[in-house]
Amino acid sequence: MTRLLDRLDEIEAAVPALRDRLDRGKVAVAGHSMGGHTASLLLGARLTDPHDGAEVDLADPRIGAGVLLAAPGRGGDALVEAVARNWPFLATTDFSAMGAPALVVAGEKDTSGHLTTRGAEWHADPYHLAPGPKSLLTLFDAEHGLGGISGYDVAETTDENPERVAAVGRLTSAYLRTALDPGNPAWQAARDALAADPHPLGSVTSK
Template sequence: MSASADTPDTDRGTAVFGPPAPVLSFSPVTLSVPGRPVDLQVRVSVPAAGTGLPVVLLSHGHGGSNNLSSLNGYAPLANLWAAAGFAVVQPTHLSSRTLARRLADAPGAPFFWRSRAEDMSRILDRLDEIAHTVPQLAGRLDHDRTAVAGHSLGGHTASLLLGARTTDPGTGAEVDLRDPRIKTGVLLAAPGRGGDVLNGWMADRVPFFHGTDFSTMTAPTLVVAGDKDDSAHFTDIGPGWHADPYHLAPAPKTLFTLFGAEHLLGGISGYDADETTDENPERVAAVGHLTAAYLRTQLQSDPYAWQKACEALTTGTAPAGRVECK
């Protein structure tokens, strides 16, 4: 039975994917990294049962709150993705607000754009160590099915891992941080192109945005953009800026434009988070279910998941958004 167009998004997701599975979450897993000013800490969320779990690396944004920009944030997505059959690994990047005072004078502060991407590759290097640290996880991960996702600044991090390049503002050299172990990804309210369009008051603080080149981002990627996400502090071109990773990167790419959504896409960074300007649990559920379905299909867990999710959530009289593909 298909879900009705008038059914709330949370119920539509259950109708398509079934009831959520129990989830286990463990943190922190602490990894000592030579040369990193503090240890790398991660949270791991997984379904309570099952083997051959695909891995999703989730990169937090810079954010206005404290713990939401750390391994403690993004529970609305991490829990849903884990319930959908993924092992979700969330690092606390050096840019986290939880480390801001301690690392205020460290090289790369406050955004640590290069270190953020390097964190993700280090996690993949040490997946076995992570799995043996988390109770009941050893032997359950599929190292060959790996994805990356990121929100806002985390979307920039994810785009670099998926093949986008940028120019190091300190040296002028092109930077390639692509990790070939990552097969696909999801960019959530990610930054768009640089250059002259970066004319807001924050533009000078993010010089690493200016040289972004999406033409080399060849991995299959889902770009999620809110049609009300007007990041005027970066650019005056409006919400379409966040769709640039779709328009400026080569196929295969998919764009999900989320209706009525601002930068937090309904509240994906945390349950009842004060920084959310467009709080909408149904919108968050739509983002969670559609992104999970995209990853399930791309990572070959379910070839029909994406099609079913699109039919349930982007059609009828009250669609959550619209989808474009190339």
């Protein structure tokens, strides 16, 4: 991911449709599941290299904000034994230095029992254990696919819900518009609309 940012000039030159359209001052990162783990590291989360014990710091200051969709939470005793044994890099995840603005999106029923002993609340760790500014969007009744966000025209989800997928799109894009342009009212408007819905798909908290 960092290499892509290093080579934006080459990418822009190679794709004519991108020419003069990349704003290097407004870069965001977003990822789902393990992609969310990658995004958290780029936003400032740390871990310890299981091979040499060195602290791994992959934070990239060129990234102004991020969205973590159903991302992994903390390590330690929150992990099931098989994960701690086979993916030891997850065992030391530390969000205390993840200072960049981020929206954490978590499914209310995303228990992820194959990964964690803590149930759905584990996916909210990047919000609770990191410093602000952060927002947490909790999606009611959502599982790990958050309604089916894994890809265009993909049906690989246990909780298919096109309305929820549309809501994730609206809310995450609104968040990023405001995070990258603080004068833009999109995020507050999206939050107000969600709160005013008589049958809301989720709730938002911020710090």
